[in-house]
Amino acid sequence: MSAFFATIGLPEVLAGVIVLALNAYVLMGGADYGGGVWDLLASGPRRDAQRELIATSIAPIWEANHVWLIVVVVMTFTAFPSVYATLATVLHIPLTLLLVGIVLRGSAFVIRSYGKHSTAARRRWGLAFAIASIVSPVLLGMTIGALASGGVAAASARTANGSFVSVYVESWLNVFTVSVGLFALALFAFLAAVYLAVAAQEASLRDDFRRRALAAAVVVFVLAAIALLSARSEAPQIAHGVMGTSWAIVLHLCTAVAAIVALVALWRRQFRTARVAAAAQVSLILWGWAFAQYPFVVPPTLTIDGAAAPRITLDLLSIGLVIGAAILLPSLRYLFRIFARPASLP
Amino acid sequence: MSDLLAARTQMAVSLGFHIIFAEIGIAMPLLMVLAEWRWRRTGDAEYLTLAKRWAKGSAILFAVGAVSGTVLSFELGLLWPKFMQFAGPIIGLPFSLEGFAFFTEAIFLGVYLYGWDRISARAHLVAGVIVAASGAASAVFVVMVNAWMNTPTGVTLVGGVVTQIDPIAGMLNPSTLQQVVHMLIASYAATGLCVAGLHAFMLLKKSSYQFHRRALAIALTLGAPAAILQPLSGDLSARTVAQWQPVKLAALEGQFETERGAPLRIGGWPDVAAHRTRFALEIPYGLSLAAFHDPNAVVKGLDAFDRDLWPPLLPVHVGFQLMVALGTVMALVSLWAAVVALRKRSPSDSRWLLRALAIVTPFGFIATEAGWTVTEVGRQPWVVQGILRTADAVTPMPGLIVPMTLFTLLYLALGAIVIVLISAMVRETA
Numbered sequence A: 001m002s003a004f005f006a007t008i009g010l011p012e013v014l015a016g017v018i019v020l021a022l023n024a025y026v027l028m029g030g031a032d033y034g035g036g037v038w039d040l041l042a043s044g045p046r047r048d049a050q051r052e053l054i055a056t057s058i059a060p061i062w063e064a065n066h067v068w069l070i071v072v073v074v075m076t077f078t079a080f081p082s083v084y085a086t087l088a089t090v091l092h093i094p095l096t097l098l099l100v101g102i103v104l105r106g107s108a109f110v111i112r113s114y115g116k117h118s119t120a121a122r123r124r125w126g127l128a129f130a131i132a133s134i135v136s137p138v139l140l141g142m143t144i145g146a147l148a149s150g151g152v153a154a155a156s157a158r159t160a161n162g163s164f165v166s167v168y169v170e171s172w173l174n175v176f177t178v179s180v181g182l183f184a185l186a187l188f189a190f191l192a193a194v195y196l197a198v199a200a201q202e203a204s205l206r207d208d209f210r211r212r213a214l215a216a217a218v219v220v221f222v223l224a225a226i227a228l229l230s231a232r233s234e235a236p237q238i239a240h241g242v243m244g245t246s247w248a249i250v251l252h253l254c255t256a257v258a259a260i261v262a263l264v265a266l267w268r269r270q271f272r273t274a275r276v277a278a279a280a281q282v283s284l285i286l287w288g289w290a291f292a293q294y295p296f297v298v299p300p301t302l303t304i305d306g307a308a309a310p311r312i313t314l315d316l317l318s319i320g321l322v323i324g325a326a327i328l329l330p331s332l333r334y335l336f337r338i339f340a341r342p343a344s345l346p
Numbered sequence B: 001m002s003d004l005l006a007a008r009t010q011m012a013v014s015l016g017f018h019i020i021f022a023e024i025g026i027a028m029p030l031l032m033v034l035a036e037w038r039w040r041r042t043g044d045a046e047y048l049t050l051a052k053r054w055a056k057g058s059a060i061l062f063a064v065g066a067v068s069g070t071v072l073s074f075e076l077g078l079l080w081p082k083f084m085q086f087a088g089p090i091i092g093l094p095f096s097l098e099g100f101a102f103f104t105e106a107i108f109l110g111v112y113l114y115g116w117d118r119i120s121a122r123a124h125l126v127a128g129v130i131v132a133a134s135g136a137a138s139a140v141f142v143v144m145v146n147a148w149m150n151t152p153t154g155v156t157l158v159g160g161v162v163t164q165i166d167p168i169a170g171m172l173n174p175s176t177l178q179q180v181v182h183m184l185i186a187s188y189a190a191t192g193l194c195v196a197g198l199h200a201f202m203l204l205k206k207s208s209y210q211f212h213r214r215a216l217a218i219a220l221t222l223g224a225p226a227a228i229l230q231p232l233s234g235d236l237s238a239r240t241v242a243q244w245q246p247v248k249l250a251a252l253e254g255q256f257e258t259e260r261g262a263p264l265r266i267g268g269w270p271d272v273a274a275h276r277t278r279f280a281l282e283i284p285y286g287l288s289l290a291a292f293h294d295p296n297a298v299v300k301g302l303d304a305f306d307r308d309l310w311p312p313l314l315p316v317h318v319g320f321q322l323m324v325a326l327g328t329v330m331a332l333v334s335l336w337a338a339v340v341a342l343r344k345r346s347p348s349d350s351r352w353l354l355r356a357l358a359i360v361t362p363f364g365f366i367a368t369e370a371g372w373t374v375t376e377v378g379r380q381p382w383v384v385q386g387i388l389r390t391a392d393a394v395t396p397m398p399g400l401i402v403p404m405t406l407f408t409l410l411y412l413a414l415g416a417i418v419i420v421l422i423s424a425m426v427r428e429t430a
Ligand code: HDD
Pocket: B150, B175, B178, B179, B180, B182, B183, B185, B186, B187, B189, B190, B230, B231, B232, B233, B234, B235, B237, B238, B239, B241, B323, B324, B325, B326, B327, B328, B330, B363, B364, B365, B367, B368, B369, B370, B371, B372, B373, B374, B375, B376, B378
């Protein structure tokens, strides 16, 4: 443990902040994607009410939520420029598709709620919103899978003379990455269902999302198992990192506890507890991945220290972060507080 | 189409698309705040309606601005990984600060657009002011980056290898102030006059409508002074270019030979083969005077530089002429409106002025596209002037024509949909 802390310097702290920002994106932006899943799967007598709840919960906050992704990108190219360059080169195709998904999703969402549409037009835009909401998280998960499995590093080493497929496709399109992609999608849908159950005002609507959250939890469990199994053959390093080391066991136990608490709380209709537990579960999974590949950013070639920008950049970035956080965190709190309570003028 | 050309085209399409929404995102919140403030001052409910209509109408533009900006932050790496690897540590700081500005903007935009009945009127106005300020701040930071690409400072190179960097010096490079000022004024002028033009058009159809009269007055309050100031700010930009990027100046003026007492060329067509600019109206000593404030100053021509350092002349020269022409018309129409207002008449009562304003509606945005063409194409073959060539920065990924086509089609479709929706919204108020 103390050996671990001895390795912590400014680059490690900044890498941690990047994971923290990614964590925030997953908890907030991820849930917005999950909302799209439930929009697509809306069914039963309260179908329209479900869609309405999803739309009103997302509308005021989705723009702010997705800035977390921009923070991740910007911090990565500032503090770890070679990592950004490597990822952007090798993962060109999935990242481009992810961008198309982000554009379609954001614009379809506002277009649907804009002006007067016929019901058919509304449904078409709703469909575009929902499909883009499903495709984007899968791609996001696939890129993380490609990075974690060491595929990115391998492909990068081949850029000079490898075939197109071996450099630009192989790393992100395989059983492991697809299972990580689907796992990410299931996690986002799970989070969204739990949040929506908290947000719903009527009991029947709340129950709709409770059932959805429970179903999603089962799917999350199954996909986690599949991802881990395929990791053993396709990403042995991460499989070892996630399962083999002693701190990993601790992290896993915590994740399992969070997952069980979330399930039990959902079952007993303690929605606020379920929300905290679900968020903890998802965060712990993310940090589990981050620690599994520590000290590598692009395993097994680029380490945090090896890829870090010059010291002066890191120093200035840290100062910027502190100032930014001082403005940002109270503002975010304000935003969520305002929209957490029902509308009515004081 | 070569991969390099495809990458350049994709970058140009993405930025050319984003910049429209960015300008609106900078200026529109200010217009809404002005309307809301007038409502609080006068108690006239029409102003509140106006602020709400503007907010509702712009919601879609803000969203498209946000998603197209997200695309850009990835595209910098997807298309130019070597540029980002080199420049990231230097320009990452302004980009990170911009990230925080976006955050503040997005948060308070959510509060502003959806919080009408959730917070007090005063808090709502403050939220609007924060949106307007953080939009301007994000423009400041991102244009700093672009200014650094034009006049890079804060990098010490020894034998082509970076030995030392100074991000603060990079932010405060010689073009930053001029470009930032020019960009901010451009946003207010383009958006202000565009909104004014739309409402002028409505007033021409139905002059008695109080709503449009108020809207026109507010839009002119912002747009007209900005449009009048813009040529002055442009002059500062041109003089900075003359000092730091002489090839770009020669290209935008169509100046082939190094000359003492160079003339200012208006219009014309650069003929590369003949090494001269044809059909231009030449004002003797004009260029020396404009660029160096001295009629006998020597202006370096393109001939003073290696042929492979020339940027593509046609888009740069024509783009510059177009920007200046449109800027001149915008300034004149704005002066006219100012004269009308100073004579204590409402601009809404002068049908000729309304017609002129209606014609000028899109000018600011066209001038913006032209101006960016001058800046970006005029920097070629460099992505970072004098340090890194565009050809050396591009990704090794082949087949770039595919994503280029994909994004072009996506943006064409999105642009068309936005135009249809906005015009439907504008027609509703007629
Ligand atoms: C409303 C839009 C608008 C208007 C009316 C003008 N401009 Fe402009 N111009 C821009 C919008 C713009 C811009 C798009 O915002 C640019 C691109 C980069 C920049 O900093 O501003 C620009 C760039 C730009 C540059 C290149 C700066 C560089 O490469 O560093 C020069 C020399 C001028 N402008 C000069 C002028 C002059 C002399 C104008 C006289 C009327 C003028 N502009 C009107």
